[in-house]
Amino acid sequence: MAEQRIATSKVAGTWAWAFQRLSAVLLIVFLALHLLAAHFIGVGEETGEEPLITFDEVSVRLDQMLYIVVDIGMLSMVLLHGLNGLRTVMFDFDMFVKRKKLIDVALWVVGMATLIWGVVILLPFITGG
Amino acid sequence: MKISSFKWLFGRNSEFWPTNMKTGMLAWVGHRLSGLVLVAYVFLHLSFISTASMAEDGADFNALMETTSQPLFVAMDFLLVIVVIYHAMNGLRVVLFDLGVGIRRQKLVFWVTMAIAAVLIVGGLLAIWHLVFPAGGA
Numbered sequence A: 001m002a003e004q005r006i007a008t009s010k011v012a013g014t015w016a017w018a019f020q021r022l023s024a025v026l027l028i029v030f031l032a033l034h035l036l037a038a039h040f041i042g043v044g045e046e047t048g049e050e051p052l053i054t055f056d057e058v059s060v061r062l063d064q065m066l067y068i069v070v071d072i073g074m075l076s077m078v079l080l081h082g083l084n085g086l087r088t089v090m091f092d093f094d095m096f097v098k099r100k101k102l103i104d105v106a107l108w109v110v111g112m113a114t115l116i117w118g119v120v121i122l123l124p125f126i127t128g129g
Numbered sequence B: 001m002k003i004s005s006f007k008w009l010f011g012r013n014s015e016f017w018p019t020n021m022k023t024g025m026l027a028w029v030g031h032r033l034s035g036l037v038l039v040a041y042v043f044l045h046l047s048f049i050s051t052a053s054m055a056e057d058g059a060d061f062n063a064l065m066e067t068t069s070q071p072l073f074v075a076m077d078f079l080l081v082i083v084v085i086y087h088a089m090n091g092l093r094v095v096l097f098d099l100g101v102g103i104r105r106q107k108l109v110f111w112v113t114m115a116i117a118a119v120l121i122v123g124g125l126l127a128i129w130h131l132v133f134p135a136g137g138a
């Protein structure tokens, strides 16, 4: 190792670092809400049968704005945290450090596209059922 | 990409856990691996649900839920639960240290978060036990 290695934190940036922590804490909250909503509230209650998630049950939930907001919020945080984490790992392995701008743009595009994909997936539940 | 030596690993380690090479290193490698697994899972999750939610009457979705509630799939879900809980609890520890909380007792903090993780994992196991082993359960 002839050359001095620049700390990853300097390559990735302080904002990315801080945001990774913030989104991490938010994710714990979202995860708790998600588990509560998807597996404990209401599922299979009426029938007393095995808690099998059905299209109709999810539709009933997604008629409420709160569930839509929580779902989209959670997906946004997951994508920001996950892709930002991926960025950290790549720069840490000295991958694409010289193409930082390009990687940032690419990750934002992937993130936004995936977020839209997620919302599109919710649509049948919101409109149907 | 160039990794001229494994120094980056040790460098990263000494940055955060100077007096705790072994436990801290393990925790970090585990955190990185679990994080990458979770990113892959998110995309898998979305692609499965998106193909299944096409049919407006929900038949495909219900069929998918039927399939994924089979013992084998529930057991695989449990692996995911372990990965998420480990990542979340170790992540919590990282955040605490960055806030300056508990650095002097880092070994203790690590094992406390892992104990909490173990309790959560056992709780999860109890919750799904009868789905994986229908004969023996409720």
Ligand code: HEM
Residues within 6 Å of the ligand: A020, A021, A024, A025, A027, A028, A031, A078, A079, A081, A082, A083, A084, A085, A086, A088, A089, B031, B032, B034, B035, B036, B038, B039, B042, B084, B087, B088, B089, B090, B091, B092, B094, B095
């Ligand atoms: C459940 C709550 C979660 C918490 C508390 C959490 C916490 C953290 C923290 C604190 C870091 C930074 C580690 C460091 O810089 O040393 C991190 C990194 C990371 N997380 Fe999470 N995380 C959570 C969920 C997730 C999810 C759902 C994903 C996947 C989409 C994910 C993927 C990653 C990745 C890829 C990294 C980068 C790994 C690295 O820098 O070595 N995390 N996480």
